[in-house]
Amino acid sequence: MVTAALPRLTALKYEVDTSLDAFGELRRSDHLIGNAPALRERMEEDGYIFLPGLLDREAVRGARRSIMEMLADEGLLEPGTSSEDGIAAREPRTKGLGVRNDLAKRSAELQRLLYAGRMMAFYRHFLGGDVLHFTYTWLRPRAPGGATPPHYDIVFMGRGTTRLCTAWTPLSDISYEMGGLMVLEGSHRLEGLKNTYGQKDVDTYCTNLPHAQERVAGNKLFTGQLSRNPIKLRNTLGGRWLTAEFRMGDVLTFGMYTLHCSLDNQSDRVRLSCDTRYQLASEPADHRWVGEEPPGHGVAIRQGHIC
Ligand SMILES: O=C(O)CCC(=O)C(=O)O
Ligand SMILES: [Fe+2]
Incomplete structure (x- = not known):
């Protein structure tokens, strides 16, 4: 339950309206694990x-x-602190804290967590067949102050099946202040x-528009974000921004057309999470x-076409 004790929350520095018609808690579905039809109904209904x-x-934790x-x-x-605590170095605060697939590849523990065992078993059951996962892992060490702008994932990974699922997995206990993921209800x-x-x-x-050369050279003008x-x-758009105080062990899964963003990390710690993708192996990737x-x-x- 969201209580009156909610701290002041921001997303990309904008104060979040936490009134009841603008903000709420994600609906839990842990009691439905093992019940594929009910889980599919939830995904259909809620988008997550x-x-x-x-x-x-x-x-x-490992x-x-x-x-x-x-x-x-x-x-x-921060030098002199325990790495377990994940306290961000004061200087520099952002360098090296983007998407770190390179680090994800080097961690056997993380690879096992994401691409074997319970996670894969969940998607086999949920999708109802052999599962293919993307090998790229969006591991995100998030510096204090940072957040993710609202987007649909399809814009970044839509050249295969659209029946693709994102798993957002916190690798920290993420309080509201540390800034977890938010999903826009009904999006x-x-x-x-x-x-x-x-x-x-x-x-x-677009090959026929100004700046085409910049785009092909890598200076993208479209970041993929909606706002x-x-x-x-x-x-x-309407709906409420839905989030939770996440704990290690939780997974939030959603489809390609579910709008999401994150709250700002207002703590002094690195907020660690990863997002990974799963689909039926029989569908194009x-x-x-x-x-x-x-x-x-x-x-x-990069693909050019006439707009
Ligand atoms: O963790 C974040 O801030 C963004 C994650 C995200 O965009 C995703 O899980 O698709
Ligand atoms: Fe995303």
Whole structure:
């Protein structure tokens, strides 16, 4: 339950309206684990499934430890503090704290957590067949002050099946102040948005428009984000921003057309989470994110077309 004791929350520096019609808690579905039809109904209805405690908390802690040690080795944690605590180095605060697939690859504990055991078993059951996961892992050590702008994931990974699931996995206990993920209620049913913004691909550019050369050279003008102001966006689109105080072991899974963003990390710690992708192995996969060395959003895969 969201209580009156809620701290002042911000997202991209904008104060979050936490009134009852603008903000709320994610609906839990942990009691539905093992009941695929009910889980599918939830996904259909809500656009997300929140599964507190799906993963083994000790396994998450082990994965977290391995990553925090790597961050400490890079000087990203405050010297003289325990890497377990994840206290961000005062200087520099942001360098090295972007998406770190490179670190994810080096952690056997994290690879096991995400791509074996309970996580894979969940998706096999939920999707009802053999599962393929992207090999690229969006491991996100998030510096104090940072947040993720609102977006649909399809814009970044829409060249394969659209029946793809994101798993957002906290590798920290994430209080409201530390800033977990928020989902916009009902956003998976916004047909107008799905048919416009939802048709975009961050790695395409218009050959006949100004700046085409910049786009092909890598200076993207379209970041893939829908907005820099989650509060104004909600006022326009409706629904509530839904979130929770997340704990290690929780997983939040959602579809490609569920609008999400994050709260600002208002703590002095690195907020650690990762997002990973799962689909039926029988369906086409976005080639940017699979294989030994996924090319990702590189310049080489950028596609030009006449707009
Ligand atoms: O962790 C975040 O801040 C963003 C995660 C995200 O965009 C995702 O899980 O798809
Ligand atoms: Fe996302």
